[in-house]
Amino acid sequence: MRSLILLLLLFPCATAFAQDYPSRPITMIVPFSAGGPGDVIARILGSAMSATLKESIVIENVVGAGGTLGTNRVAKAAPDGYTLLLMHVGQATAPSLYAKLPFDPVGDFAMIGLITDVxxxxxxxxxxxxxxxxxxxxxxxxxxxxxxxxxxxxxxxxxxxxxxxxxxxxxxxxxxxxxxxxxxxxxxxxxxxxxxxxxxxxxxxxxxxxxxxxxxxTSKKRVATLPDVPTSAEAGIPAFDVTTWYGLYAPRGTPKSVVDTLVSALQTALKDPPLVSRFAELSMTPVEAERATPEAHEAFLKAEIAKWARIIKAAGIEPQ
The missing domain is CATH 3.40.190.10 (Periplasmic binding protein-like II)
Known part of the structure; x- marks a missing residue:
C-alpha cells in the first residue's frame, strides 16, 4: 500500500515533467572535432529540431578515444533528455575495437533514431x-x-x-x-x-x-552534387563499398514521454525543407520516417555490430 501511495504521489510529477520538456537548452554531444562531418550534421539537425522543441540545442564537441570519450559521457549523463549523443557507425564498431569499452552501445542508451546514411x-x-x-x-x-x-x-x-x-x-x-x-x-x-x-x-x-x-x-549511384565523381564500381573497384551512418541517442532510462518528444522532433526535422536542401548540398539524404524510430534503429545497430565484428576480425585488428 505504501508503495502504491508513493507511486501515485510521483505520477503527477512525472506527468508534469513530460509536459514541461524541454524547459531549458539541450546539449548534443558530438564526439568529434568541430568542422568534421559529424559536427556539420549535428549543427544542421540541431537547428531544425530546435524549431520544433522551442528550445535551443547546443553542440558540444568532446573529442578523444575514437569517439568513445564523448559517447561515454552521454551514457553516464542524467537520463532527463537534456544530454543527447550524435554518433556514427563507430557505435557499431566500438565493441570490436576496444577491449575494455566503458559502456554498452545498445544497453546504455535510449535510441532516438537513425538520421542519414552517408x-x-x-x-x-x-x-x-x-x-x-x-x-x-x-x-x-x-x-x-x-x-x-x-x-x-x-x-x-x-x-x-x-x-x-x-x-x-x-x-x-x-x-x-x-x-x-x-x-x-x-x-x-x-x-x-x-x-x-x-x-x-x-x-x-x-x-x-x-x-x-x-x-x-562509395554509393551505388553518383550523387547529384558531384556528377563527375564516379562510383567505386564505375572506377573499377566494386568491392570498395563502405558507407557511414549517423544516429541520435539519449542515456538509458530517459522517460518514454521524453523519448517520444525527441523522436517526433527528429522526424519533423528530417522532413524540413531547409534541412533536406542542406543535406543534398552535402551529398546526403535523410532516412525514411520508419528508420528514424527507436525500434528500427536498435535492430539496425545490432545488425551493424555483428557485421563490423566480422570485417574487423578478418582485417586482423585486435581490440585495444
Missing part, C-alpha cells in the same frame, strides 16, 4: 599526380609506403574506409593520425597528406571548387 569519398591533395582511381592505385603500388593516408583514429569512418580500400586493392598506405575529420581534411587541402577517405559531408564543397581531387564515391 557515402564515403576517396580524395587526394590537389596536386596529386593521378588522374583517376586506377592510376591512383597504380601509384600506391609502385610508391609503397611513401604515400600518406589521413586517419582520424581507431574506429573512425576514415580508418574503416581506409581498411576497406587497402583490402580491396591489395595496397599499403602510411597512416597519418588526426584528432578529427576537420584537421585531416585541412591537411589534404594544404597538401600535407596525399590521400584521405571522408564522409561526403566534408569534401563535397572542396571537390566542387577544385580545391581537392575526388576519385570515387
Amino acid at each position: 557515402p564515403m569519398i576517396l580524395v587526394a591533395r590537389p596536386n596529386f599526380p593521378a588522374k583517376d582511381l586506377k592510376e591512383l592505385v597504380g601509384r600506391i603500388r609502385s610508391d609503397g609506403d611513401k604515400i600518406t593516408f589521413g586517419n582520424v583514429g581507431l574506429g573512425s569512418a576514415s580508418q574503416l574506409c581506409g581498411l576497406m580500400f587497402m583490402s580491396t586493392t591489395d595496397t599499403k598506405l602510411t597512416s597519418v593520425y588526426y584528432k578529427g575529420g576537420g584537421p585531416a581534411l585541412n591537411d589534404v587541402i594544404a597538401g600535407h597528406i596525399d590521400v584521405y577517405c571522408d564522409p561526403a559531408t566534408g569534401p563535397t564543397p572542396y571537390i566542387q571548387s577544385g580545391t581537392i581531387k575526388g576519385y570515387a564515391i
